Amino acid sequence: MLRGFHLQARRGVVALMCFVIGVAAWVLLTGEAKRWQLSVASEAALRRPTGYPQLVSVEPLPMMDGGMCQWVPASTPTRLMAALRQERLSARVATASPADTRAAVAVNRAPVRVIRDPYPTYSAVAVDPIRDEIVLQDENLFQILVYDRLTNTPPTAAMSEPKRVIGGHDTKVEFNCGLYIDPESGDIYSINNDTVDTMVVFSRNARGNVHPDRELHTPHRTYGIAVDEKAQELFLTVQHPPAVAVYRKMAQDDEEPLRILGGPNTQLEDAHGIALDTKNGWMFVGNHGAVAYDQFGEGSSGNPQERRRNLIPGTGRFEPPSITVHPIKASGDEPPLRIIEGSKTQLNWPAQMYVDEEHGELFVANDVGDSILVFRVTDNGNVAPLRVLKGPKTGLKNPTGVSVDTKNQELVVANMGNHTATVYPRTAQGDTAPLRTIRAGPLGKRALAIGNPGAVGYDSKREEILVPN
Amino acid sequence: MAHQQIAAFARLAKAGDTPNRAIAGQATKLSRGMHGIAYDEVHDEIFVGNPFAQAILVFRGAAEGNEAPIRVIQGPHTELWQPDTLEIDLVHDEIVVPGRDGILVFPRAGNGDVAPLRVLRFDEPNWRAYGVAVDPVHNVIVAGASYGPRPQRKTSLLIFDRSDNGNVKPLRIINGRNTGLQGIRQIQVYPKEGWIIVAQITDGNIMEPEGTFVGVWSVHDNGDVPPRWKIEGGKQNTVMKKPRGVVLNPKHKELIVSDMRLNAVLTYYFPEIF
Numbered sequence: 001m002l003r004g005f006h007l008q009a010r011r012g013v014v015a016l017m018c019f020v021i022g023v024a025a026w027v028l029l030t031g032e033a034k035r036w037q038l039s040v041a042s043e044a045a046l047r048r049p050t051g052y053p054q055l056v057s058v059e060p061l062p063m064m065d066g067g068m069c070q071w072v073p074a075s076t077p078t079r080l081m082a083a084l085r086q087e088r089l090s091a092r093v094a095t096a097s098p099a100d101t102r103a104a105v106a107v108n109r110a111p112v113r114v115i116r117d118p119y120p121t122y123s124a125v126a127v128d129p130i131r132d133e134i135v136l137q138d139e140n141l142f143q144i145l146v147y148d149r150l151t152n153t154p155p156t157a158a159m160s161e162p163k164r165v166i167g168g169h170d171t172k173v174e175f176n177c178g179l180y181i182d183p184e185s186g187d188i189y190s191i192n193n194d195t196v197d198t199m200v201v202f203s204r205n206a207r208g209n210v211h212p213d214r215e216l217h218t219p220h221r222t223y224g225i226a227v228d229e230k231a232q233e234l235f236l237t238v239q240h241p242p243a244v245a246v247y248r249k250m251a252q253d254d255e256e257p258l259r260i261l262g263g264p265n266t267q268l269e270d271a272h273g274i275a276l277d278t279k280n281g282w283m284f285v286g287n288h289g290a291v292a293y294d295q296f297g298e299g300s301s302g303n304p305q306e307r308r309r310n311l312i313p314g315t316g317r318f319e320p321p322s323i324t325v326h327p328i329k330a331s332g333d334e335p336p337l338r339i340i341e342g343s344k345t346q347l348n349w350p351a352q353m354y355v356d357e358e359h360g361e362l363f364v365a366n367d368v369g370d371s372i373l374v375f376r377v378t379d380n381g382n383v384a385p386l387r388v389l390k391g392p393k394t395g396l397k398n399p400t401g402v403s404v405d406t407k408n409q410e411l412v413v414a415n416m417g418n419h420t421a422t423v424y425p426r427t428a429q430g431d432t433a434p435l436r437t438i439r440a441g442p443l444g445k446r447a448l449a450i451g452n453p454g455a456v457g458y459d460s461k462r463e464e465i466l467v468p469n
Numbered sequence: 470m471a472h473q474q475i476a477a478f479a480r481l482a483k484a485g486d487t488p489n490r491a492i493a494g495q496a497t498k499l500s501r502g503m504h505g506i507a508y509d510e511v512h513d514e515i516f517v518g519n520p521f522a523q524a525i526l527v528f529r530g531a532a533e534g535n536e537a538p539i540r541v542i543q544g545p546h547t548e549l550w551q552p553d554t555l556e557i558d559l560v561h562d563e564i565v566v567p568g569r570d571g572i573l574v575f576p577r578a579g580n581g582d583v584a585p586l587r588v589l590r591f592d593e594p595n596w597r598a599y600g601v602a603v604d605p606v607h608n609v610i611v612a613g614a615s616y617g618p619r620p621q622r623k624t625s626l627l628i629f630d631r632s633d634n635g636n637v638k639p640l641r642i643i644n645g646r647n648t649g650l651q652g653i654r655q656i657q658v659y660p661k662e663g664w665i666i667v668a669q670i671t672d673g674n675i676m677e678p679e680g681t682f683v684g685v686w687s688v689h690d691n692g693d694v695p696p697r698w699k700i701e702g703g704k705q706n707t708v709m710k711k712p713r714g715v716v717l718n719p720k721h722k723e724l725i726v727s728d729m730r731l732n733a734v735l736t737y738y739f740p741e742i743f
Binding site: 102103104105106107108109110111112113114115116117118119123124139140141169172174175177193194195196197221223239240270288289290291292308311313314315316317318320321347348349351367368398400401416417445446448449450451452453454455456457458459460461462463464465466467468469 | 470471472473474475476477478479480481482483484485486487488489491493494495498499500501502503504505506507508510513515517519520521522523524530531535541543544545546547548549550551553554568569649654655673674675676677684694695696697698699700701704706707708709713714715716717718720723725726727728729730731732733734735736737738739741
């Protein structure tokens with residue numbers, strides 16, 4: 001009986017094999033299976049784990065009825081408009097979400113990327129020849145850095161350490177762009193361009209996160225600082241509406257200015273650096289050229305905040321960059337004595353300035369010109385500078401701060417574009433290499449110069465993030 | 470700021486990576502106070518305001534260095550006051566800019582001393598728009614506005630019909646305690662979903678204010694409603710301290726923030742809103 005069962009099973013297997021062979025022959029002969037299908041089936045049968053994705057099956061797309069849209073590049077306005085109009089139609093039928101009592105969902109995840117310059121970016125400089133120090137404003141990390149005057153960072157060093165650092169929340173140092181050192185006391189005067197709208201004053205030995213010794217509430221957008229020591233007067237430039245506000249040197253808190261220079265006749269236009277020639281009684285103001293006008297006139301206090309509210313729509317203009325020269329006691333809407341302006345001047349966003357009274361020279365940190373321009377204090381009109389310091393050997397990159405050490409006959413520059421302060425002979429010109437360099441970042445490393453980024457945009461074509469200061 | 474510029478960083482830039490290019494210099498006509506910027510991907514152009522000279526500047530998309538704008542809107546007919554922010558509406562080919570007491574709408578390709586196509590004037594005195602955004606799908610303009618003197622100033626999101634002209638009331642106003650709104654800066658709209666994305670600095674005069682965030686509302690929201698989502702400032706893991714600018718990158722589901730306290734740009738993966 002067992003033998004009979006085996007015989008029956010063997011016959012069954014043979015019959016099944018005959019059936020399979022017959023079906024295969026029919027498929028081949030009738031051509032229902034294409035060669036590629038057989039090939040794929042064979043490959044599938046032979047598929048082995050590889051650790052990589054493998055083709056498992058191929059499903060042809062179903063045939064579509066009706067006409068097809070013409071292909072249009074994704075960047076054309078036609079396609080964009082059509083897509084958005086279609087979305088608008090969909091939106092109309094969507095139910096408006098009512099105001100409700102839901103709670104906000106806090107999505108406090110870490111950013112996937114952070115762009116931030118980790119190194120100090122020098123915006124302004126002052127030399128203290130009495131105490132042999134160079135003081136630098138760091139507008140990136142909001143610090144005041146004090147170095148020994150003879151600091152020189154070797155090319156092999158990562159950076160030079162400052163002798164003292166003033167920085168932190170209690171210092172109220174933020175967007176610090178202007179600097180003055182009291183020659184008598186060594187006090188450090190720091191101008192904050194935005195946000196806190198306060199000038200802070202520290203003693204020369206201050207360090208760390210310390211409160212200022214003195215504060216003066218300043219107009220929004222204060223930029224430059226100069227002091228007439230003989231008259232004990234403090235001069236501050238306001239970028240817009242452009243003005244020069246003059247205070248007592250020791251003014252503090254909410255003390256009002258002694259006088260304000262501002263108005264259409266002054267030809268102040270996006271005022272930046274300021275320098276004084278007390279010997280001749282002149283005040284020099286650097287202007288970028290953007291300006292709009294307010295209802296300035298009788299009854300106007302000249303207060304920049306008030307003038308800002310009273311700007312007349314549509315009065316804006318672009319003027320060439322200039323250095324306006326005013327009487328040191330000028331006030332109100334008083335016109336300048338003369339103006340240095342024109343193509344020969346090479347002015348390109350003039351920043352901080354310094355007057356060397358002894359030699360009758362005006363030094364200008366010429367930001368985008370990557371240069372230091374030196375004019376005679378008597379210059380007028382479209383004049384070429386007396387000297388120009390510029391070129392690859394100079395190491396100048398976006399210089400926004402300049403100071404002259406008349407004791408040691410040196411010129412010191414704060415370069416916002418490359419984390420350096422560079423020191424030259426006072427009379428250096430052309431493509432002259434610096435005598436010394438104080439470097440706060442890697443050699444040759446360009447500064448990001450992100451400063452008070454008020455907005456952000458996205459260039460989807462180039463996949464770039466646009467960051468305006 | 471000691472140095473103005475528009476820096477262009479690679480999307481994947483991080484830490485101290487330097488920008489691919491920067492627009493800066495006398496010819497650019499840039500000033501500080503650029504609190505809005507818009508990229509036109511159709512015409513490959515960059516739009517930015519100069520509030521000091523009351524001008525709108527348009528640059529080539531690939532502009533670099535001391536390059537002049539290709540168009541400038543400026544002059545007595547423009548009514549431009551302090552155009553520090555702006556928005557472009559590519560569907561209707563318009564530029565939308567906050568004005569002295571309302572919102573000005575210009576033709577996108579406008580150049581020179583052109584009058585606005587429409588002027589949406591607020592029906593409340595002392596309203597002043599800061600950030601502005603356009604949703605061409607839901608046909609609304611969203612403005613971040615403040616009313617009254619500090620510190621009682623009431624920050625609101627005003628939602629207008631896009632085609633409004635003259636003295637009008639908003640369709641909806643989002644403000645109140647639950648919103649947490651105080652000190653709106655740049656605004657974006659994601660038209661596909663109708664989201665309003667807001668960067669809030671709370672108080673620009675405080676170095677590290679509390680209550681800063683990037684919040685997301687719907688264009689349908691109204692009244693004293695909290696944001697649907699928010700990334701909070703002052704939290705260790707968010708890094709963010711004082712978010713002033715915000716923009717979206719829908720392709721990569723990213724939300725990009727500029728932070729004025731950190732002098733930094735933060736990119737968040739934020740798939741919830743896309």
